[in-house]
Amino acid sequence: MENPLTRSIVRIQPFRIKTIRKYIIGTARETEKAVALELKKVGAVTLLMDGWTCDGTSTHYIAIFAGYEHPRLHEYNEVLLSIQPTFNEEDLGADAHIELFESTLELYNLDKEKVVCIIGDNCNTNKAISRRWGIPLVGCASHRFNLAVKTWIGSQRGLRAALDKVNVLMPKAINLKPAAHLGDLTYTAHEKILVAKTENVTRWTSFMTMVQRYLRIKEQLDACNGLEEYVLSGTENRLIKEAAKSFSIFYFVAVEIQAKGMDLLHVRQQFDTLLSDEKYSIMAEKLDPRDDIVECPDFEVGCLKVMRGEAATLTEDEAAAIAKLRQKGSIPEVSEPTRELSTKEILSLNSKRRKIEIDQKQRGGGEQEQSPYIDIKVTISATSNCCERLFSEAKYIMVPHRLETQTVISTAVQTLKRQQKSVLLHQFSIWFLPDTISSVHYDSKEQLHRPFQDISPVCPSSETQTVISTAVQTLKRQQKSVLLHQFTIWFLPDTISSVYYDSKEQLHRQFRGTEYICCLTGM
Template sequence: MTRKNASLTPIAKNTLKRYLMRMIESVKARVAEEIPATFGIVLDGSFCPLEVEEDLGAQSLFDLIADTLSRYNKPWEAVHFMVADNCSVNQYIGSREGGLPMVGCASHRFNLAVTDYLTSYEALLSKIHALMTKLRTIKGRAILRRVTDLSPLHRYDTRWSSTYAIVQRYTKLKPALNSLGHGTLVECGIQTLLLQKTESECAHEILEVLADFEGVTKTLQRSTLTLSGRKEQLSAAERADFRRTGRDVTEETSPTQAAQLSLVQQAFKKRKVSKRSLYADVAFIPPTSNECERFFSSVKLVYSDLRKRLDVSTLEVLMFLMYNSDLWDVYTIESARL
């Protein structure tokens, strides 16, 4: 970047910030022009810029949304839905009088369901976690490097995918651990943490289930995923009624074909549907709030250790311009410099 822009003339910091603020006002005006009459909002309340940071109540978030809508001269009626996590604060906003219809984040619901499913295997998962913790020590890593290049992983309570990662890593490390001598394992305190044969077999069974869960998670994280892919299959009686009326119905996948598909492929396999529908098109509604998390990840990359002294307002300006890069061009920059 330095070499690319080495020929540019020097510019003062205050001048650059003044140009950025002018561009912000220009982009905001264009956003206000292009916002449709009806729309929805996607939010993640963990990073809302509230005036009082310690106040995380529903009313504060409600007021923040109302203030943002007033800036763009949009009434509450213009917002048709809100996509957010299934926490109590967001549910209150969606259920209160004059509130917004809330679409719970599918990824968040799926994480809660997987966490509930893994409760019965918590004892086994705790043993695998304890083994991984021991192998993550200096002595444990040194012994592990004798037989494999793989490193032990850590399990995080807030991210169920880390459970899939440590179970998968355990199945790969198990042959390497078995190749170590009994005396070496006892000396390092690893022998007592090894899983029994039945527990190892159970770990392989859990891994197969978690692999399907992992496929569903990656599918839910697609930026192109919409609620239009959520279709319920009809019963045999309902299909017969539709045939008598002469309407097109969804074609089911045969059991033989379904057995050859993965869990995700079976759920999202394309089917022929009726051309006409009595319901509103929901293809524009995102089923998850992963877009917010991707935005936070981008902010983390920009706000690196070399930019820790960067002002928060400047960071917001940079990220706003980056995510709305299609709304400004070189002519916008020239107008800001005039």
């Protein structure tokens, strides 16, 4: 709170930037210890990884997640282990990545023998990591599907050129004068303003959103002043309309396989369903299980056979590739439809089957056959999209105007944000009127109790520990009068016993009999 403006709008005692840095880093370290304890109970772990270059800093960050079967919930779980540059930022090769992986495993006391595979994009660097480190690579299904869709687009005569023309037209339509005219036209036609959408080169799905919007406002684009020279021909419009039907199918698959913990078997079912349609057979160049793009086909095919209950058909190479894996049971059969279904209907049916399988497993229904392999469905994810989701959040924290923020602080903040969504961290928020609350108690049953007014506070202790991250915020109502207060507590399970907010507006937390006073504000 060294900023005068920030200090003027809050009602808590001032603290220095060093204070908040201390508690952010300390909290992140405590969280790392909790993650290490949980991973110690796990039999098999997968490492999910991807890279991202921060805008405005030219710093390349490597994100590493651990995926595993939760020891208590027996479902797929993933936690962030690290997001940081390589130790030598000039070296982005396989050896630099391996050095970072080994350092991360050492930080969490995780034995390399527990790592059954790496999950990441099908790029040359990741393939080299797999070969040199001696751990199989499972290529990210989303990345492969992205490449397959681009292959399909390139195989359609004239489609790429038509999409390029749409991608030229739509940016022109968001310029100042055309956008104003287009807004009036779309409001008259659709009773709301519809703006043009453009292609995002890093996401193929932007093709579909761009095409959908183009087809919806085509008549208004044709009538918009200043866009006449960019209008598409009749043939190009026909190609775009036909492509939109296929894009809707691709979009369904792409969004579905991005789900957390999406398993290899369901992804293979969806890919095979697409490839069975002659219209999309060209996509086999990227989606075939033994295509050249696959670095470890024996491992992936072996996993699929085990998940189908066909472990007896494993070849020697496949059995050797999945030697670290053991499975617990097979999946109940689902009745087949009697009539012939369309490609889109089969894709939807596959999704329904997966939901039924998950529901039956959660209810404990159905008999399960014993198998010598672990439950691969809750151990190995088919994609590394957790890294992409992390980068989407990180770009709002690691922004150019925060260039002076140390990497260790940015990494600690990201660690805390990600663990919030796992079972490792709990949170509760209290909103209250001034002078009405005196203490908060969070008991072993995870029930929140709020005694008010005449409750004596806990006496401070001389001992100190790291505070599990917190933010104390004062809200303003009607811009000037402060009517409501809030504080949010972030903590590890079984570490907090009570909280109270005293008359001096200081937040007190007691951890296993040890109390801290730390007034922090939202970051």
